[in-house]
Amino acid sequence: MRHLIPLAIGVLLLATAGHAGAGPVSPAGISRADGGPPIILVQDKAPKDETLKHKVKRVWRNLTGYKFDVSCPFAHRSCTETGNSRDDARSKCIARNPVCWVADAQ
Numbered sequence: 001m002r003h004l005i006p007l008a009i010g011v012l013l014l015a016t017a018g019h020a021g022a023g024p025v026s027p028a029g030i031s032r033a034d035g036g037p038p039i040i041l042v043q044d045k046a047p048k049d050e051t052l053k054h055k056v057k058r059v060w061r062n063l064t065g066y067k068f069d070v071s072c073p074f075a076h077r078s079c080t081e082t083g084n085s086r087d088d089a090r091s092k093c094i095a096r097n098p099v100c101w102v103a104d105a106q
Helices: 004-019 052-064 086-096
Strands: 066-071 076-081 101-104
Touching: 052 076, 066 086, 076 086, 086 101
Parallel strands: none
Antiparallel strands: 066 076, 066 101
């Protein structure tokens, strides 16, 4: 009987301590009564105005240039460059993307 009382008290303490964190947890900003900080939406940046000269250069490069796939640690994109040879164009693409892996486009 002497061992039963401390055992019951220990079980009771463990049960109440374990139940204290079992309730649903909500984020701090959502459940506040004062409304919390205002929500600010991020707008897309307006594209830069492309001049006619830049547009002609881009279209000409896409028609006559060599295409490469550029794989960066944070993104994947394509690169189109012109040059005397494919290796020359690849070196230009590597110079524009120094940390990325450049491979031939398929």
